[in-house]
Amino acid sequence: MAQINKPDEYFNTVLYTGNGGTNAITGVGFQPDWVWIKNRPDAKDHQIYDSVRGTTKVIGSDRTSAEATVSNGLTAFGSDGFTVGADSNVNDNGDSHVSWNWLASNTTASNTDGSITSTVSANTTSGFSVVSYTGTGANATVGHGLGSAPSMIIVKNRSAVKDWVIYHKSLGNTKFLEFTTSGEQTASNRWNNTTPTNSVFSLGSDNGANGSGNSHIAYCFAEKKGFSKFGSYTGNGNADGPFIYTGFRPAFVMTKRTDGASDWAMMDNKRPNEFNVVQNYLKAQANDAEQTDDSFNIDILSNGWKARYNNGNYNASGGSYIYMAFAENPLVGTNNIPATAR
Secondary structure, eight states: OOOOSOGGGTEEEEEEEOOSSOEEEOOSSSOOSEEEEEESSSOOOOEEEETTTOTTEEBOTTOOOOOEEOTTSEEEEETTEEEEOSOHHHHOTTOEEEEEEEOOOSSOEEEOSSSBOEEEEEETTTTEEEEEEEOOSSSEEEEOOOSSOOSEEEEEESSSSOOOEEEETTTOTTEEBOSSSOOOEEOHHHHTTOOOOSSEEEEOSOHHHHOTTOEEEEEEEOOOTTTEEEEEEEOOSSSSOOEEEOSEEEEEEEEEESSSOOOOEEEESSSSOSSSSBOEEEETTSOOOOEESTTSOEEEETTEEEEOSOOTTTOOTTOEEEEEEEEEEESSSSOOOOOOOO
């Protein structure tokens, strides 16, 4: 298995200031295939673009609406970033924006591993793929191109007003989440009660994940040692919160309580203060401005992260939580950059 020595060659967070016109964003370090943008100081919608659907095609984690075409949104993918137009959601003049960027393959291929033929941009080294497919409304399988089983799958029906449908390995194949404050739900018509394999993920008849004749997009993640981690933990309800081991110093963490209501809290290594404790977070399910308070209060450590406050969003006593995390510095590899706490 290929070893990732430099995680920022596959995932990177970039901050930029809007100019209200044409704005070429550089410093990503690669040509991204998935770009997730959020205005930080204002209540503006999340903007999600990918290279498989193409430029100007936007969806958002904070809304259920179908895909929209925004001609002055993200207009180009470049070798070191992307270009945005005058749309205020991605380029409000004078406002700080955050972009989370993932690399797939910069190409697409037809995948016939499943009963539904998919179009896939996959990176087997980093364990990330963007998968486009047309739903059938009946039990089906879809090829993801990763060569190893996905630990997390995030699906949106592009054609209709439908909730997002999210699989996480810690919940299993009978459960699902949405980009809402609600906890886990149980239904067989999301994943057909079938765990993803090295080649396909399974779908039931739900219109959100498999609407008949509808176009869908899926973001698939397979866990890779030293680069990504998808797991769960139990809160203890005090300031000396649980330590979550990842095997790397995190560059990005998103958490969600599964046994009750909570935010999808998003943290990265570019927006927080220089030292621990880290308090800056955004909510994936809401268009709220960036928050800086005890609702998400953690230490970033060399080999994981630690909750530092009693809050239901991420550390209620006995609360059950899932997370996804990507690395800044791994504890493995040959990059000769020490993984240290903040």
